[in-house]
């Protein structure tokens with residue numbers, strides 16, 4: 036079965052990473068790439084990586100034109116822009132993997148608090164499946180719309196959720212200290228990620244105000260069944276890609292470091308994309324891959340987790356293809372290993 040696939044916002048970084056994966060996917064034909072540009076640029080003019088690989092032009096198409104060419108779309112648009120078009124694709128019968136944050140939270144009041152304004156599609160957001168297969172696989176296969184997780188929440192949630200669910204850490208007092216490469220901010224120019232601003236510099240941002248804080252709390256609360264409270268602080272690191280997350284939690288039992296590690300190993304024993312390690316993860320070890328590497332340590336009166344992902348792969352486009360594979364009944368690892 037060949038799925039005709041479209042990518043919305045094809046000039047950006049997550050789209051570039053999706054294309055790299057999808058051109059190798061045996062069950063995919065890429066049939067639509069969209070941009071707001073009017074001049075129908077060839078894909079190789081936007082992403083020169085695809086010279087002699089993909090012969091397709093980007094189109095300034097609306098949902099109806101895209102729907103005529105596709106069975107499935109990946110939404111690589113900014114927040115809000117995504118929710119303004121996704122309902123039309125769903126009504127036209129397409130499947131959608133949305134990489135934006137628009138359908139990740141399931142409480143419209145929390146959305147309003149963190150994103151401002153009312154959600155334009157509030158009823159749908161309440162029930163949209165959150166696409167982190169390792170913890171919420173049930174439901175993805177049957178879903179028409181999957182909300183792909185945020186990059187920071189992916190690394191933090193995979194590390195902490197099993198420890199919380201199994202009573203190894205407390206739900207209060209969790210700290211997530213995370214560092215991201217600049218591609219996390221997208222290709223659309225922003226002051227903070229201009230080369231002279233971020234090169235040879237290292238800064239925190241969004242302290243106490245970042246929208247991934249409620250997403251992390253929602254994930255932990257839903258998975259563990261305990262209301263979790265997390266202080267999340269992101270940092271911008273002068274590297275292209277990768278996220279390293281160091282989390283600090285209060286223990287809820289007397290488990291040794293070995294027992295903590297064993298729990299994570301057992302939880303993820305059959306997961307192709309989570310590697311529980313006794314040594315320390317690094318962004319270089321996962322760069323360009325769909326892996327999340329995790330370790331856990333017991334230091335004084337705290338449990339520490341350290342996890343590494345590539346923000347553009349397991350934190351975005353790799354996870355999106357993992358979800359796509361589940362939605363279409365393909366082997367979950369297709370085009371990803």
Ligand SMILES: NC(=O)C1=CN([C@@H]2O[C@H](COP(=O)(O)OP(=O)(O)OC[C@H]3O[C@@H](n4cnc5c(N)ncnc54)[C@H](OP(=O)(O)O)[C@@H]3O)[C@@H](O)[C@H]2O)C=CC1
Nearest residue numbers: 044046047048049070071111113116135219221222223351
């Ligand atoms: N970068 C990352 O690591 C991650 C990103 N995400 C999310 O994925 C989505 C895409 O991110 P990314 O690829 O990095 O972003 P980019 O800034 O690289 O690309 C965004 C794309 O959206 C299009 N676009 C921008 N503004 C609008 C608008 N108002 N209406 C319609 N189209 C618009 C642009 O296309 P054009 O200008 O050609 O029209 C561009 O191709 C975002 O929601 C982001 O938050 C999620 C996880 C990780």
Ligand SMILES: CC(=O)N[C@@H](CCC(=O)OP(=O)(O)O)C(=O)O
Nearest residue numbers: 135136185186187215216219220
């Ligand atoms: C370095 C950097 O700027 N990172 C982005 C994370 C983007 C992302 O993954 O998430 P969303 O899809 O929720 O936007 C940020 O902090 O906004």
